[in-house]
Amino acid sequence: MIKYRCDGCHRDLRRDGSDHFVLKIETFAAAGALEFSKEDLEKDHRAEMQSIMRDLACATPDDIEDQVYRSFRFDLCPACHRAYLKQPLPLLPS
Numbered sequence: 001m002i003k004y005r006c007d008g009c010h011r012d013l014r015r016d017g018s019d020h021f022v023l024k025i026e027t028f029a030a031a032g033a034l035e036f037s038k039e040d041l042e043k044d045h046r047a048e049m050q051s052i053m054r055d056l057a058c059a060t061p062d063d064i065e066d067q068v069y070r071s072f073r074f075d076l077c078p079a080c081h082r083a084y085l086k087q088p089l090p091l092l093p094s
């Protein structure tokens, strides 16, 4: 039997789902249009790739994943769902 608990207030949620909201968040790197200048084409691409490989060798898998894609799933009760909808990005000024 699967039991759900609110990730906001830790209250047990009903099994029938009548008080259960699912919050899914995805964050990913936005891809812009690719534009190349003459200087881009004249760069030392081997040196640039070696620099990237050195940076990746020092990074953790989580650091690398955070730069590309990350997803989250939360189960919320109605009160925490309402609170989330009022301010979905608490780090930003409302």
Ligand SMILES: [Zn+2]
Pocket (backbone or CB within 6 Å): 006, 007, 008, 009, 010, 011, 076, 077, 078, 079, 080, 081
């Ligand atoms: Zn809650």
